Amino acid sequence: MKTKFPAVAMTAVSMVLTLAVVVMWLGGSMPWPIAVVVGLGIDGGWLATLAYERRLAAQGDHSAPVTVVGWFFGVIATGVLVTHAAGEESPGAWLAVAWLPLAAKALWLVHGLWERTALTPGALRSIQGIQQEARDEAAVARARLRAEAATEETRLTAVTAAGARVARVQARTAQTLSHAWATLESAREGEGTGRALTCVTARVTPDVTPTWELPVWGPTDPVPGPLALDSVPVLTDAELDRLVDAIRTSETPALSYREMATRFRAAGHSASEVRLRAAWKRIA
Incomplete structure (x- = not known):
C-alpha cells in the first residue's frame, strides 16, 4: 500500500x-x-x-x-x-x-x-525472533568470554603474587642463613675459640684435645625442582579432549568438572583453564 x-x-x-x-x-x-x-x-x-x-x-x-x-x-x-x-x-x-x-x-x-x-506479519515476526535470538546468543558468548578472561586474569594475578611472596621469603631466608654462616665462620676463625672450648671440656675429657671444626659454608647440590613450562609438551585439542573424557568417565557416575580438573593436574598434565573448560564443554 x-x-x-x-x-x-x-x-x-x-x-x-x-x-x-x-x-x-x-x-x-x-x-x-x-x-x-x-x-x-x-x-x-x-x-x-x-x-x-x-x-x-x-x-x-x-x-x-x-x-x-x-x-x-x-x-x-x-x-x-x-x-x-x-x-x-x-x-x-x-x-x-x-x-x-x-x-x-x-x-x-x-x-x-x-x-x-x-512478507506476511507472521514471517516478519519469525525473522525478528531469529535475529533477536542470534543477538542474545552473541551477547551471552561475549559475556562468557569476558568472564573467563577475567577469571584467568585473576588466577594469573594470584599466582604471580604468591610467587613474589615466595621469592621474598626465600630472599629473607637466604639472608638470614648468610648472616648465620658468617657468624659461625668468624667464630671458627677466631684465635681464642679453640682454647675457650678446650678449657671448657678439659675437665670432662682429660688428656683429650678435641678438634673443633665448625660447619663451613660451601657449594650445595641443586635440588631438582618442578619441570619448566617450556619442557611440558603442549597437548592438542584432540589429545586434551581424549584425556578429559577418560578422566571424566573413569568413575560412575561421571566426575564433575572440579574433580576432573583436580585429577587432570594431579596426573602431571598441563593446560590453561580456558582450554580445559573448552574441552569439558566439547565432551560433556
Missing part, C-alpha cells in the same frame, strides 16, 4: 494531462466530443494494459507483450505532452509534467517488485 497510492495518484494526473492536451490540440479542427474520445482512447488503452498487468501480477504471472504495450502507451502520453510543450511560448511548465506518464509506469514497476518481496 505504501507504493500503490503514489502510483495511482501519478497515473491519474498523467491521464488527466494527456486528455487535456489532446482536447486542446484537436478541439479546433474537430468537435470537442471527438477530441475527448481520442484522448480517452489513449488513456483507456493505457488503463486497460495496466489493469491486465495487475491481474497477472496478482496471479503470480507476467506477460512481456502486455508490458511492452503498457510502456508504449506511456511513451505516447509523454510524447503528446512534450510535443505540446514544444509548441508553447513558455514550455517550461509543460515540460515539468511531461515525465509523469513514464514516472507512473516506473512506480507501478516498483510496486510490483514490492509485492513480490513482501
Whole structure:
C-alpha cells in the first residue's frame, strides 16, 4: 500500500494531462466530443494494459507483450505532452509534467517488485525472533568470554603474587642463613675459640684435645625442582579432549568438572583453564 497510492495518484494526473492536451490540440479542427474520445482512447488503452498487468501480477504471472504495450502507451502520453510543450511560448511548465506518464509506469514497476518481496506479519515476526535470538546468543558468548578472561586474569594475578611472596621469603631466608654462616665462620676463625672450648671440656675429657671444626659454608647440590613450562609438551585439542573424557568417565557416575580438573593436574598434565573448560564443554 505504501507504493500503490503514489502510483495511482501519478497515473491519474498523467491521464488527466494527456486528455487535456489532446482536447486542446484537436478541439479546433474537430468537435470537442471527438477530441475527448481520442484522448480517452489513449488513456483507456493505457488503463486497460495496466489493469491486465495487475491481474497477472496478482496471479503470480507476467506477460512481456502486455508490458511492452503498457510502456508504449506511456511513451505516447509523454510524447503528446512534450510535443505540446514544444509548441508553447513558455514550455517550461509543460515540460515539468511531461515525465509523469513514464514516472507512473516506473512506480507501478516498483510496486510490483514490492509485492513480490513482501512478507506476511507472521514471517516478519519469525525473522525478528531469529535475529533477536542470534543477538542474545552473541551477547551471552561475549559475556562468557569476558568472564573467563577475567577469571584467568585473576588466577594469573594470584599466582604471580604468591610467587613474589615466595621469592621474598626465600630472599629473607637466604639472608638470614648468610648472616648465620658468617657468624659461625668468624667464630671458627677466631684465635681464642679453640682454647675457650678446650678449657671448657678439659675437665670432662682429660688428656683429650678435641678438634673443633665448625660447619663451613660451601657449594650445595641443586635440588631438582618442578619441570619448566617450556619442557611440558603442549597437548592438542584432540589429545586434551581424549584425556578429559577418560578422566571424566573413569568413575560412575561421571566426575564433575572440579574433580576432573583436580585429577587432570594431579596426573602431571598441563593446560590453561580456558582450554580445559573448552574441552569439558566439547565432551560433556
